[in-house]
Amino acid sequence: MSSNALPIGLYVHVPFCVRKCAYCDFASYAGRETDLPRYVDAVVQEIARRGRQTGHPAVDTIFLGGGTPSLLSASQAARLLDALADAFAIRSDAEITCEGNPGTLTQPFARALRTAGVNRLSLGAQAAPSRLLQLLGRIHDWTEVIASVEISRQSGFENLNVDLMFGVPSQSLSEWRETLEAAMALRPEHLSCYSLTVEEGTPIGNQIAAGTLALPDEAVEREMYELARQMLEQQGFQQYEISNFAREGFCCRHNLGCWTRVPYLGFGCAAHSFWGECRTWNSSSLDAYLAQQPPTSEPISPEEARFESVMLGLRMMRGVQDTDFTRRHGMSLRQAFGEKLDKPIHDGLLEWHAGSLRLTRHGMDLQNTVLVDLM
């Protein structure tokens, strides 16, 4: 039985990479490409099983993420998409995204994706200066980013996202400006600008802990974020989420679904699902996934669900609509959070706007403080 009459999202994780980047602690494996055929078989089986268990619900968005999905062969990608189409009722206007890393995206693969119905590509470009790409351990340089965009356009993609990263150790404000200018010259429809999260145990994390690398200081990082906002706005992009900017009509529907708690099913190693007020996740070990280790599940209490709605919803510029919150949770935001709303509103971090609760500009810099107040 479907948990929701509204269409859901689907995610397929492809945990293979050419090389492990120096900052990465995602579930991704380098040097395991020989396991790809076995992995695709396992994911195809999981898709069929979950389709049956969930009653073949309607689907509005699909996201092939990684890892590096562009390491799949054209026929492997088509098999995964066919399996999704067999197991779910995919809408004819569904948004279907595939991530691709510059240096791995080929024209035959991009053409095959387009033929198979993929209509959005997301490219992990990260930074224009070669010095920073090397420091991050990426396999590409900017000429390969340009080549990937050309391949995408020639293959018929009219909806491209480019991922960029700021707050990289030793990165200067002018290097960030150079990256933004280079990215805008690619004329993408969508840009994601993430600040680097330093993960313990990664090569970059180790170097920072040892004092051989230093992050830009907080004020510089804030300036970088402001610069992105200003430059992208001047170029006609609208910021619709803390890290995401889009030209009109090109917001990522899959991510909007996640931030508004639309149910989604994830397939593959480390993939998470949110279904029937329950979270489920597969092992992040590729070997455990291939050995069919069962997923882990935990229910979400009504109180957790209300907090999650606000935590995710406040990431979006439009905030959390009170009528939407009331429809989902059977009580208004004021009923759910009571006096806890007063302090962040009084401190100028939260505000009511057109029936929605949203972060102010200042509140966006202090999002964690607001969430602690609401906890």
Ligand code: SF4
């Ligand atoms: S390409 Fe992405 S997933 Fe793969 S190692 Fe680099 S950051 Fe990690």
